[in-house]
Amino acid sequence: CKKWVDYNPHDDYKVTDLDYLKTESDYRTMVVSTYSPIQWLNQAVPIGDIASDNAVTGGENASDVLGLQQIDDYTITTNNDYLTEIWSSAYEGINRVNYLGQFKDKNPAGLTIDFAGKDALYGETYFLRAYYYFTLVKFFGDVPLFTNKRLSITDSRSLKRSSKDDVYKQIELDLNNAIAVLPPTNAQAGRITKYAAQALLGKVLLYENKFDAAAAMLENVVNGPFTLVQNFGDIFLQSGENGPESIFEIQYSNLSPYYNWGGATRGQGNYAVQQCGIRGLNGSSPYAAGWSTNLPTLELAKAYASGDQRKDVTVLDIEVYKTAHPEFNISYQVAPYKNTGLYNQKYLPRKGETSGQPELNYLNNYRTIRYADVLLMAAEANNRATTPNDNKAQTYLNKVRRRAFNDLLHDVTLTGTALKQVIWDERRLELAMEGDRFFDLVRTGRAATIIAGFKAGKNELFPIPQKEVDISQLTQNPGY
Amino acid sequence: QNKTVTGKVTDETGAPVPGASIAGKVSKAAVAADANGVFKIAVAPGEKTLTVTALGYTQQEVPVSDAPVTIRLSSSSKELSEVIVVGYGTQKITKVSGAISTIKGTDIANLRPVRLEEALQGRASGVNVIQSGSPGAKPTVLIRGIPSFTGTDPVVIIDGIPQTLDDLNAINAADIESLNVLKDAATTAIYGVKGGNGVIVVTTRSGKKNQKPEITVNANYGVQEVLKTIGVLNATEYGGIINEGSVAAGGNLIFPDISKLGAGTDWQKEIFHKAPMQNYNVGARGGSEKMTYFIAAGYLGQDGIVGGGSKSNFNRINGTANIGIDLAPKLKLILNTSYVNIRSKGIRENSFNSIIGSALNFDPTVPVLNSVPNTVGKYGFSDLLRSEIFNPLTKLDNTYQTSNGNKLYGKAELQYDILKNLKLTSRFGYTNWDETGKSFIPLVFYGPLNVENTMNADGATVVTKNDLGGISSSAHNSVTEYKKSNFSFTAETFANYNFNIKKDHHFETVAGFSMAKSTYNGLTATAQDVPFNSWTFADLTAATGTNSAGVVYYRDTIINGVAQQVRDKSGDVAPNLNARNMNKDRGFRKNLSYFGRINYDYKDKYLASFTARRDGSYAFGPDNKFADFYSGSLGWIISSEDFFHSNFINYLKIRGSYGTVGNENVNPPSIQVITGGPNYDNANNNGYTFGNSFLPGSTIGSYQNLALSWEKQKQSNVGFDITFFKNKFSLTADYFQKEVSGLLFTPSVSLYLGTAKVPDANIGATKSSGVDMSLGYTDKIANKLSISTSITFTSSKNMVTGTNTDNTAVINGGNYFNGQSQTVTRFEKGQIPGYFYGYKTDGLFQSVADIAKAPKQDGAQPGDIRFVDVNGDGVINDKDKTMIGNPFPKFTMGWNLFLGYKSFDLNIFTYASVGNDVYRAYERNANYTNKFRDVLDRWTGPGSTNNARHPRYSFTDGNSNIRVSDRYVEDGSFIKLKNIQLGYTLPASVFQHAGFRQVRVYVQVKNAYTFTRYSGYDPEIAGGILDTGVDRGAYPQARTWSFGIDFKL
16 A cells, blocks of 8 residues: 555656666767757857957846846846856756766666777767866856766755866866867767867966967867868858868757747757847848847947958948848847947848747857967967967968958068067957957956956956855855 | 424524424434425424424424424524534534634525635635636635745645645536635644645535425626726827937937827727626435435636637536435445536736737827738737737737636545444545647737738738748748646545543544545647638648758859859758647656544533544655644633523633644656756756757756655644624634744755756745634514624734745746846745845935935936935945835735615625735836836926836936836735625515526626725736736736526426
């Protein structure tokens, strides 16, 4: 009689941990899910520009997209949904990777499941864990660090923040482990390759100001099979996804009906694209309407020299465009808040690139690490190395500039600090609206002089989510 | 030699009391009076006295006499002789030492409620009912406060069989014999883990042995209307305000000439309709020597006042057969069977883009009908509002939502009298609910500039073309059908044994066990492309949509003389994976319980009761499967004491109880691996798209909590019952306390655990206390005027005393949207459950100097709201949010008055709720939505107003005047004239020859008037703990004028 109230999850057709990781396919499927949370870090890209001098928040009014407004205005409070989502998503990714690590040698049932390519498969997860920690350390500084297991409820409140240095140490370890096992190419677009790991490690080393090591590491990628796409605008078209310049892209797609207003940034589509769109846009242009958020500043537009093909790819001046294309019959609503008249062309929503729930399901990949980025990083590393190699630095920089201007007339011959400044400026022009600007300014110590409202000693880091401070008794970052 | 006594039993007015029981006082041999109240009883020679009893009347003793006697019974105010139904048995009300509220079937029948809960409102003390206006919708029912979080619905027991509050939509009020509300641990502990929120015991009618058929026919027809509308701007005022808002934000005049706008359209007038409501019942009951029966059928039809019956309605057909058969002298079979069919149509409710929300917020300059040439669409459109808010008539016109449910429920019960006082009962109760539903979302044209159009102005489907002119994606209409099948059963066996020890020690005992299981299964399927965009063809079988993969286009080209294919996005066709979809939802629950109770009294004077229940639930970990619940109660009927001499007080009982009950509203947690796409529980997505191929992913989706256990409630109750002044007055009063520990609550865990689903844990605590009272008065004045009146009083104080270990767990609710997603209610330690949480306001900033002096408030300009720096840190931010209102009343009162004069009867019921706040959340507040009349009192310059409800108006709102604040909180206290009914019983002579025993006609007004200061439709806003009192444009209760006629045959 007592058995009447026994419960087995199988009664509800539920697959549990004990039913899983029994075959190679289970392992491979579980690795796929370690990728998902990088899609959820969606808002890290708009934040990287909105927090900088590249973009303003826009939106419907001052209280629309409040968290982004606060970041734009430097009135950042500890309750910021956007930052909380980045924090939680990164840690979900870390826990997913850790779970696989926990059961690498033996599965939950205690059996060993070996298969060809298992190490390389794990290499992907090490990269991803490094990516998650790198995101955390860039945003928040010291963060709780754990790699041994997926935490369970009893581990709640058990961790303290580890120092930034320790976190970087782990990131380097993970990336080196990944580099050791990953193949140089991968048949599936978007899968992590050895080059992606090397490029990310180069970037991480740059953030640590380890320029010698960064230069050496990036050299591997510079000499890899990548080329710059001649027509800059093509990179950001659908046809340009995972192209010859692509080293690592966060993949989004409109091919799956996986979107949910309850988790707008957690689907297979790219939510940030809808955000960038022009409000109430009508007419036959290739663009679709959106929410006038993440608007490029006039100052960014002015920073491009004439003849730089990157300007029109980066910012769309809607009035100019409308005048230039009377055949499209364009009508639109002027951005109601913080209007600049400019829109983020790199990630502007285009017709036919979404489906299902249109707002949530744009297919646009984030071009997270491009060859041009690697060239500029390598240029900077060489310029700032213990023994600078400005020659190399110029070569790499000029590759990028030649593509931008389609000529050799804009080559740079400067050296030393002057060259460094030019490389930094070039990073802004090349990578604007790709989410790097704020972190570059902080990394190079220029944020306080360039960003209005930025307080040195405080705004280098975002606040730890208040909820986490309250629950886990973590110390808050200074100034919040 | 037996002696035969004949006579007639009547009520105070002389009308016969059929079914009255006449018994020899010694022999207990009894007969029932016939339909005319006439009886004939053979009594033994020694018998001196007859006792005459009838439900609802005071028991009377008459001497045995030779001449025919006429016994005139007086109706009792407190039915002191009455036997009431409690868990697994019945009890004489005088012997009850727990807290119970009772509603008589006649009161319910008089009210003619659509749902039974309506009859509890204000009539049962200790019960708070917050009704909804939507036809057939479930109200919020709280029995003695809000002790729990995971569920506050009381258990409903229908003829011994557990059901849920949701099931009360299926019961016909005309079939109810009585409704008892078990309120304290003494009475609910026998339901153990399910009893924590109180128990509503519904007893349906049945026949009596040797009763002539008693047939009743009722018919009622009424018309419903909305009581009032909300003040919005007319077109001219709207144009003026929009111009002002635009200019203030640095924009242009939107309406250069507002003089042309006129009054415009009153959208509320367009959507509210007078809607019929009708109710017809027929029932018959009676019995023979060996069997009893009650059979009844009824129909209830209620059309909605919003949009009318073609879009919003509730139709119910009931059929009931309750049959009792003596299979053998000691063996009785009871078969109760009810069939219900419910058909309903619904509209979108309670949000800014619902029908009502659209009517309130839509552009008043738009004409009702579309007169723009070359555009499809019957109704007008706005060029200003281009999304979210549409013409409510267009929306209504394109709403198709129907459901059709069939329910079969009842029980088969065997009662076996093993000994004279030992009865064994075994029963099987079941409820089967099958519902199918369908909704259709057609292609709609909302206006040429509307971005949500799925149809173009010319009636063609909205498509996106690729650069080669092919269609890359297209809008689709869609039809969704669902089927739900729920089945639950309870199998119970128990024995009742009543015995006396030494004559004065009376025992009534029961012991038994119960097994229960409920399952639910739901299938939902959607298909696109319904032919002709028409409801006529809206069916999965007719829809032609099929899922299609995207087509990646390659162009043939020749490069360097070599023919090649080149990727060319301009010819791509987007995939469509929504053309056909299917979902399933399923689950089950299981319980196993053992229970027992001993009721004891000494000389009917000293009462004691003890209950124990051992409950097992499938939901809990192996170590916590079972839990024990106990309760005890004591009572003392002081008026039965010899020393008690009072001519004033006729009856006085004091009583007290203490015990534990529980709550198990969780599902068993497990470490689940989820694979594939989105998980709607926490929006996690587990796959990834590599290039163009989606690969499903797997991950751990939830945690386990082996320690999960019951929510434990300790309840104590003290009270008294008193009748005085010749039994004309009765007063019952109770004070209760409830303390919940181990409250089931979702703990807040460190965010670095990730996003897997966290199961509920026993981490919270709440405390409730309150007073219930009811005072009754029944009298007869000058023989012709009879009066019966009662007042109930219900109050409760609720407090969350803990959430998780460090009390950081907070649940936010009451979501609404006014340009931003907002939450207004909270469940948090140290506060009332579901309280309103937001900013306090302190007038308006009159000048720049004011702002400079005030705590730092980003974006403030003169004319903006000054928020209160609650924590005094000099900055207005999130930390200043505080308690700004309580949606639950401090107390509620009901006043029921019945007056009978000759053949006329008048029934008036008034209900009052005091101290409940309402949060106004229906104002969408976009630039071009309509505004509400208080904007006319807005700040227009220094000194114009300092009322925080009236800040300056501008399209930009840097100060966020629209944030959650007490600006939107209103006192929702109200007094409602809920029911007025005037009836007239036709003289018997008129109809008797036609075979009617009684014919009564009446007129009735429900929700006749509401006295309130609330500016919205209706301050009564139902919605569980976290949504009660949040008015997003809730469906208001209708005023119903009706006429009816009751026949008795």
